[in-house]
Amino acid sequence: MQPMTAAVRDAPPAVAWPPVTVPGQPDRTTRQPLAELTAEPKPSAARSAAVTGPPPVTDRLTGTPGRLTAVTDREPVTAVGQPTGPVGPPAGDALSEGADLLTELRSAVARYVVMPSGEALDAVTLWVAATHLQPAWQHAPRLAVVGPAKRCGKSRLLDVLHDTVHDPFITVNSTPAAIFRSITEQPPTLLVDEADTIFGSVKVAEKNEEMRGLLNSGHQRNRPTTRVVGPEHKPTKFRTFAMAALAGIGDLPDTIMDRAVVIRMRRRAPGEKVLPFRSRRDTPQLHNLRDRLAGWLVPLTDRAASMEPVMPVEDRAADTWEPLVAVADLAGGSWPQRARQACRVLTAQEEGNDQEAALAIRILADIRAVFAACGDPALLSTEQLLAALHADSEAPWREHGSHGLTARGLQLLLKDFGIGAANRRFPDRSQRRGFARHQFADAWARYCPGWRRPQAASADPHPPAPPVPVQVSTGTGGCPATGRPASGFHPYLA
Template sequence: MDESTSSTNPAGAALLDELREATARYVILPSGEALTAVTLWVAATHLQPALQHAPRLAVVGPAKRCGKSRLLDVITETVHDPLITVNTSPAVVFRAIGEDPPTLLVDEADTIFGSVKAAEKNEELRGLLNAGHQRNRPALRISGPEHKPQAFPTFAMAALAGIGDLPDTIMDRAVVIRMQRRKEGERVEQFRSRRDIPSLHAVRDRLTAWLRPLVDTAAELVPVMPVKDGAADTWEPLVIVAELAGGSWPEQARAACVAMCAAEVGQDDEGNLKTRLLQDIRCVFARREDPDILRTCDLLQELNDDREAPWAEYGTNGLTPRHLGLLLKDFGIKSATHRFEGGRQAKGFARARFTDAWARYCPDEPGPESGDGSTPQDSGLVR
């Protein structure tokens, strides 16, 4: 079933508006898009039996007092069946997840994954969080007096809050909310459990009453997504909720998806650096009129001479042949010995080896044409 508005509900749109306002009452989010994302993520927890993917909500900040725990407080009182995992063993969490899973909540996640020792200790929990992003990824454990293998479901939405980025495997599966400390003049209401939880529970119960009857409808929706691949999987449940609500929410959801996914592209430092290297190498080939082969020493000289690029400061003496090889390894690109004009042999890179990586990782910057696409022979004379 394609994107449809046949099940949209004005009351649902108004309820999302109310949830959005309730969240903003206690927490200042970094942007309107982030507030939209949190609102839709909370609502999506009430549709988990219909979903193929269970997006994580990564609430991260650079320091203490950025509102991470307060946001988690509000989320806890509005999501479906919250399960707080602090001091809870993975075995308990495994057994708590079923066909209608709870919503996992992890505060101070940096203390769980922030150090090598802590990460090793909590590797089982991270494995559960990684596997549980997609349906039908059970965890096998030996259980019972007969010590037989048993498959435990892992599929469940999860919100994690902590200082600094969470492990890459979690961040890649998450809607990321990057909190900031409040500025002078920014005001929010104090959160008081006795006073505020009843009203939040009222919103939660109305979300359940609206969305639970729509589980079968939601399971059939295939919304048009403005992003691709893993990002589309993570954001699809939020867009499904927006489609069910109608009004301005479908537009808001897709705008938030595009803006927040784009913002996260630059956060992957290592991946971003490798992509930058591919782009800069393409420029070097273009400046030299696209030779079939480029000497490694010439390539490195041009890269290190570019004062607006990071390569001169990469390592102690700038980018080296070893550094270059390691950065290009994941793209399957290696140097080889070639024979150049005058019969001299030297290490170099064939331009044809880069064309596939350029097409995959730098599609927005058209590269120079590669002629007939043939790969030069290593024994050939390069002029």
């Protein structure tokens, strides 16, 4: 898409969005001046100077003329055909061009799709806007639109994205070779529907490893793919950097989800209403909004490229969310706060949904609870530790694997943390395989931030145990590894 000139960008819309000609009715496609088509009162001078509102539209369900009104707390939408649910942003938007364009885009999305939360709607809005500044970003966040079943609004959301993002490229049945040959210095926005058919089963996923590799490498700039081209078999590098939205049933591969802003869609409740999406009627309206977004954002490319916004998250999550937060900072108003809130909420949700990572963190926390319940002994045997873990009826360890958590399974869960059992001599002079408390100190400090790092050796060999957020049910009130009262057992479980 070519950048709009300042004159074109700043000019107010002079025509109405074209109506659809219905067979058997008079032709109404002749464009008329906007002033002749709307009887609305003129907006205030302050708002007129700051915002160019959208052309008038006709509500398809009620038949009354109106405007595509922003969904805000100040102006609740309750008419038939408008979405219900947590889609209203907080009050206080500044009357700036960027803030109002984002609010209008937010309303356009909410008009056709019921989003799972206000934070999810904010995230989608900012992601769409960020596609118009792809040359400015170091990372190209993916938008993973997933749901547990059919009819959750995934494909409808892609319809809206197609008409609002920069240069959409539908990848239905497209080969990886065709895709990376289509990515230029001004990259398109990749849209992949029914991604579960690409990555859903092991056999199918193996056939599409090249596609997954392209999506993974394209998350960061300067990660080209190399192919042999021409009769001379000359190695040639192709760009992969491009923002992408993928929709499908169930989670996508972990490597893609980790690079994505994840939107977990759900079916509409009986009271939630949206307008049906019709390309002939709705596409011109959305294209008008898309062009105005580009007109605002494209001149800010250099400024956006130099921004390093303060992020509420770290590491890869920060890389993924940085373009969205930067767009919010460019817009101003309440958008900077809402962008960071969406980042915190959606990132925290995904940390809980990563089952493998959650299980590894859970075992560390539960082992810490066992040590704490036993008075933080220096050693615990593998047998005692497993007995204590199985004693917690609310923990997953009884059902872990076909026979519950075993010594081998415990070793595998702790392997990535550099922790393993070894033959150890206990105070009763017996030798058994077990774990030393100091083995866990570093992992507890890094992955269980609720815990305090065990104190260094002092006059008291057994300092007070840190608070225990994970309760291990023993039925005795004592050490779950031995069943003895916590105040009267031998400190080394002899």
